[in-house]
Amino acid sequence: MCYTFFMEKKFRPVLTVRIFGGDKCFGPGVAELLRRVEQEKSLRAAAISMAMAYSKAWTVIRNSEAELGFKLLISTTGGKNGGGASLSPEAKRLLAAYDGYCAKLRSYAAEEFERSFSEIL
Amino acid sequence: MCYTFFMEKKFRPVLTVRIFGGDKCFGPGVAELLRRVEQEKSLRAAAISMAMAYSKAWTVIRNSEAELGFKLLISTTGGKNGGGASLSPEAKRLLAAYDGYCAKLRSYAAEEFERSFSEIL
DNA sequence: TTTCGTTATTCTTTTATTAAAATAACACAA
């Protein structure tokens, strides 16, 4: 039996992790895009799958590459299926590192949130 | 004597910490605003000091308060100096907790960044 | 009771961001 007289609002931390090198060069947007390119084997398909305009996806990738100093995508144009894109080895390593890094941070953030805010929120 | 043949680009993590409770209710924007209200003893002055439109500052505070469920500002209107604003006790505690929390996360993020990316970036 | 500088609130305008459209290049296969 459970009488709910009063429901406390549940607060939670949300953190976004970006990497800067001079300017912003890598964040959740590029990461998600790369993940989908890996699946779809196409930047266009990746963009569509996350309801993003292709032109934006392309800009995002190009800016990130410029800031990072290496290519994220290996893309081919033309051919039977028009072409496609896949992740460069550097992109694969970066994405894996980023995902692991984010997971650690989020886990630490969740623990520490209790300690810091349990008395307050 | 120092010959610089090649300067590695310095990459660093930048993380933004937000608190959600249903919707977003607290983040770096509100926090900075509160800090400045504490200094300036006025929401208008606080907004101006950070080149933010008063109307936006006011909206930001109002939305945050609505989501949090308590008032952040104690404001008086009229009088010799027109009025002013100060932080509610809850706001003071929340801001202190938020700042401490962010500091811990950033410090952890900086350490962990080395481990996660030193081979890559 | 008039003045003053704030808070409170809404509405309009400007700016910035994002989406969409349009075009060229490409290379394979029919």
Added chain:
DNA sequence: TTGTGTTATTTTAATAAAAGAATAACGAAA
């Protein structure tokens, strides 16, 4: 050599965010 569906790129349109303007209320002090 033509058709196809992509990448690459720029330009234009639509949308969202922010700034700015405008107005009322307020209350102490002159």
